[in-house]
Amino acid sequence: MNFPSHLYIMALIYFVAGVNHFRNPRIYIKIIPPYFPNPKLLNIISGAAEMILGIALIIPSLSNFAAWGVIALLAAIFPTHLYMYFDKKAGMGLPKWVLLLRMPLQLGLIYWAYQYT
Numbered sequence: 001m002n003f004p005s006h007l008y009i010m011a012l013i014y015f016v017a018g019v020n021h022f023r024n025p026r027i028y029i030k031i032i033p034p035y036f037p038n039p040k041l042l043n044i045i046s047g048a049a050e051m052i053l054g055i056a057l058i059i060p061s062l063s064n065f066a067a068w069g070v071i072a073l074l075a076a077i078f079p080t081h082l083y084m085y086f087d088k089k090a091g092m093g094l095p096k097w098v099l100l101l102r103m104p105l106q107l108g109l110i111y112w113a114y115q116y117t
Contacts, residue, residue, distance in 0.1 A: 007063070008058060015054030018049070018051030022044075027092075028046070031083060033090075057070070
């Protein structure tokens with residue numbers, strides 16, 4: 001199967017993002033809403049999931065499942081965008097318009113992953 005270069009770009013983005021969860025965990029832990037238990041563990045799980053999904057996207061027999069996994073992951077982390085928008089400390093000093101723009105961007109990322117299901 002010949003994969004389009006956009007799939008490799010998406011795979012690289014998720015893999016690098018996953019690695020970053022382990023390089024800079026405080027950034028991610030800070031944006032996990034307080035109503036979720038054990039933010040440190042959730043950071044590890046989401047970082048590992050991004051790395052695994054990034055790799056799986058470029059394996060022909062797994063790419064379809066990985067794309068669905070990316071969609072599920074993006075849906076699961078959507079509350080962080082709301083939390084960042086409504087909680088000034090979690091917003092990390094970003095302008096409100098940037099925080100608001102991240103939400104429809106998330107839908108765009110879901111659509112991008114859906115192209116490979």
